[in-house]
Amino acid sequence: MKIERVLEADGRVGLWLASSGPPSDLLPQERIFVGHEQPFPGPFLSTGTREAVCWSYDPLLANIETNNEDVLASCLSHQGEGQLLACDLVAAGKMRNGVPRWWCRTHQRHWGSKADLERALVDQTAFCAGHASPMSYVIDPPHIRVEDHAEIGVWCSMAPALTSSGMVGRRRPKVHVHVREQANGPKVIDSDYPALLLSYARPGDLFASSERVTVPITPPAAFEFVLALERGTELDCIFCRDCGAVHLDMGDFGRTAHVKHLCGNCGRDNTRSDRPIASTPLKPLHDHFSHAARYLDVDRVIDLDAYPGASWALWASTPAIVWTADRDQEKGIHVHLVVDGTRIIDDTFGEVIHAGKRLNRATLLDAMISNTLA
Numbered sequence: 001m002k003i004e005r006v007l008e009a010d011g012r013v014g015l016w017l018a019s020s021g022p023p024s025d026l027l028p029q030e031r032i033f034v035g036h037e038q039p040f041p042g043p044f045l046s047t048g049t050r051e052a053v054c055w056s057y058d059p060l061l062a063n064i065e066t067n068n069e070d071v072l073a074s075c076l077s078h079q080g081e082g083q084l085l086a087c088d089l090v091a092a093g094k095m096r097n098g099v100p101r102w103w104c105r106t107h108q109r110h111w112g113s114k115a116d117l118e119r120a121l122v123d124q125t126a127f128c129a130g131h132a133s134p135m136s137y138v139i140d141p142p143h144i145r146v147e148d149h150a151e152i153g154v155w156c157s158m159a160p161a162l163t164s165s166g167m168v169g170r171r172r173p174k175v176h177v178h179v180r181e182q183a184n185g186p187k188v189i190d191s192d193y194p195a196l197l198l199s200y201a202r203p204g205d206l207f208a209s210s211e212r213v214t215v216p217i218t219p220p221a222a223f224e225f226v227l228a229l230e231r232g233t234e235l236d237c238i239f240c241r242d243c244g245a246v247h248l249d250m251g252d253f254g255r256t257a258h259v260k261h262l263c264g265n266c267g268r269d270n271t272r273s274d275r276p277i278a279s280t281p282l283k284p285l286h287d288h289f290s291h292a293a294r295y296l297d298v299d300r301v302i303d304l305d306a307y308p309g310a311s312w313a314l315w316a317s318t319p320a321i322v323w324t325a326d327r328d329q330e331k332g333i334h335v336h337l338v339v340d341g342t343r344i345i346d347d348t349f350g351e352v353i354h355a356g357k358r359l360n361r362a363t364l365l366d367a368m369i370s371n372t373l374a
Contacts, residue, residue: 001117003100005037013037015089015102017120035126037102038068038090053195054085054106054137055218057172057374058130058251064105064264065216071106075137079194082134087111089126092267103267104128106135110267136194143197143214144179146324151180154322156222157192159371160313161364162354164304168371173219183326194219198285198322215281217321223374224254225282226318230365233257236277237284242268247279254278282321294328295319301351302335312337316365317348333361 006014017032052072054064066072066088074086085106092103092110101112107130120126146152157176160168175196179189199214228235234257238247245265249258257276262269273279304312315334323329330348337345352359 001114001121003034003112003117004031005100015126017117032121032124034120034124035087035089036070038088038105050140052137052139053141053197053216053218054135055195055220056107056133056135057220058108058133064108066105068106072139075139078140079136079138081136083137084132085135085137087126087128087131089128090266101267102126104130105265107131107133108264138195141195141197141216142193143199144177146198146200146322149179149181149324150183150185151178151325152198152322153178153320153325154196154198154217154222155318155320156219156226158223158315158318158368160315161367161371162314162359164310164312168367170371170373172373173223175217175219175222180325200285200288215285217282220250220374221248221280221282222321223372224250225280225286225321227369228254228278228280229319231255234275234277235283236273236279237281238271238273238277238279240266240268241271242266246281247271248281249278254280286319286321289322289324295331296328298330298332298348298350300332300347300349301353302337302345302349303353304335304337305353305356307337307339310337310339312345314352314359314364316361316368318365331361333359333364 001017001019004016004018006016008014013036014033015035015037017034019030050072051065051067052075054066068088070086071088076083087107088105089102089111090105092101095101099112101110104111107128109128109130111126111128144152155176157174159171174192174194176192177189177196178187181188196217197214198217233255238261239245240247240263243263243266245263247261248264257278259272259276260269261271261273261279263271313336317330317332317334320329332348332350333352334348335345335352336343
């Protein structure tokens with residue numbers, strides 16, 4: 001069995017499972033239609049059409065943008081978690097034995113092996129090996145234009161490290177956003193999001209493109225980025241030499257610097273960096289707003305023992321992914337403290353005392369990471 005590519009009247013390329021010989025020699029009943037090959041979209045450029053941002057907590061899957069109608073049709077609501085989404089196949093060159101292969105952009109797996117074709121013969125559709133991976137998604141996620149607001153801060157939201165009850169509910173990471181319309185003014189947005197689109201307009205300055213660039217930020221990508229900053233992983237941002245898409249490393253690839261990079265947009269691995277790095281589009285976004293690098297220790301002190309009966313939760317503060325305010329970020333331990341149902345403290349401290357002991361930020365960070373399902 002082999003796959004024939006047939007150009008259809010509407011310009012799409014159909015994938016047909018055939019026994020042998022060219023398509024013109026085969027009767028219609030001797031070929032089985034298994035799907036359409038998809039075109040390559042521009043890397044992280046808004047198309048103005050309905051789009052979805054998809055991700056999984058599989059170590060390889062995050063920041064998958066799609067306007068493929070088959071994928072969108074498999075999204076059962078505006079947003080979802082743990083759902084099965086349709087495959088999105090693009091041509092990905094050939095295997096080592098010369099047989100054509102495809103890449104599924106949804107599940108980040110190659111397709112076209114003998115086992116794949118045998119499964120397609122039975123199912124009469126093209127499923128990649130990762131099609132059963134549970135995915136999360138948001139259709140047309142919130143879109144924030146950086147220049148429209150006086151101050152924007154974006155972080156990875158994680159589970160707390162410690163609470164007054166002694167119980168911490170483990171959860172997935174989210175994307176936390178602060179927006180202020182006046183510098184150092186009140187926050188008009190202070191919320192967690194399942195995913196976010198952040199765009200920046202200055203031509204040629206961020207991703208060497210004259211187009212308006214829209215960068216999706218998903219929870220697993222945000223989580224990996226913060227871990228890399230905390231651990232000192234060598235980060236950069238590179239583009240696929242074949243399709244031009246920006247490259248994102250996840251899982252072990254996001255935590256270990258390397259030279260050879262597999263593209264999540266076209267499935268080719270011909271791109272090499274000039275030195276070992278982990279690549280992420282969040283790196284130039286973070287670096288462009290230079291204030292994001294100003295991350296200084298604070299000297300405020302709070303003794304939680306002075307608030308008997310209060311409920312509280314603690315986080316080790318982490319670097320912002322984006323920070324446009326013209327003031328330093330604060331490094332320390334962030335405290336939410338509630339008395340009689342009212343939050344009276346929402347601030348970062350350099351020293352936090354609990355049960356007569358000074359808490360350690362590094363220990364709390366480890367606890368946060370452990371409590372965050374990723």
